[in-house]
Amino acid sequence: MYKRMKLGAVVRIPPDQMGAPLPEAVELALRNKYEARVDKTLGAMVAILGVEHVGEGRILAGDGAIYYDVIFHAIVYKPEMQEIIEGEVVEIVKFGAFLSVGPFDGLLHVSQITNEYISYDEKNARLVSKESNKSLVEGDKVRARIIAVSLNEKDPRDSKIGLTMRQTGLGKLEWLEGARKSEHGVEK
8 A cells, every 4th residue: 555654864964965945956866765665564665755844964973974853754665464455467477367456466376366277378368267268467457455565575476465366356357347237237
């Protein structure tokens, strides 16, 4: 879930940035320190929106930089357990599909796509269900539920998000639209 947050931090303004206007130097320091970083409690820091307050600066002995207490606004993304997401299939592999989930990729394992048996069609790079012949290919839009989250602060690319589409109201958006139309007696 994306959230706009008001956060506090201490930023270090190095000597080479002291000629710049203070708000610009602080925002640059915040961007360098926090953007594209993952924190287990906050999630992924997507963007620094701006600085609300800059406190008094402090100089530490032996360091030519100035340290400021700041309050700033940021956009963060933290995948929440049981959250319903809509995403795009970015890769199909033998064991499932990877979906774009905010700044992360989540795994939709073959066992979590439908209640039917799913096979991998390597020639066409797609996953196909046995009975209904439903298929999933790169670029498809789907609705899924997050069932597992493991964020890795040290290597964000190693973060893992598990997904399922085996519940009512979840699946490829085309499947859901077809089911809705047939439920209301509307033919394609």
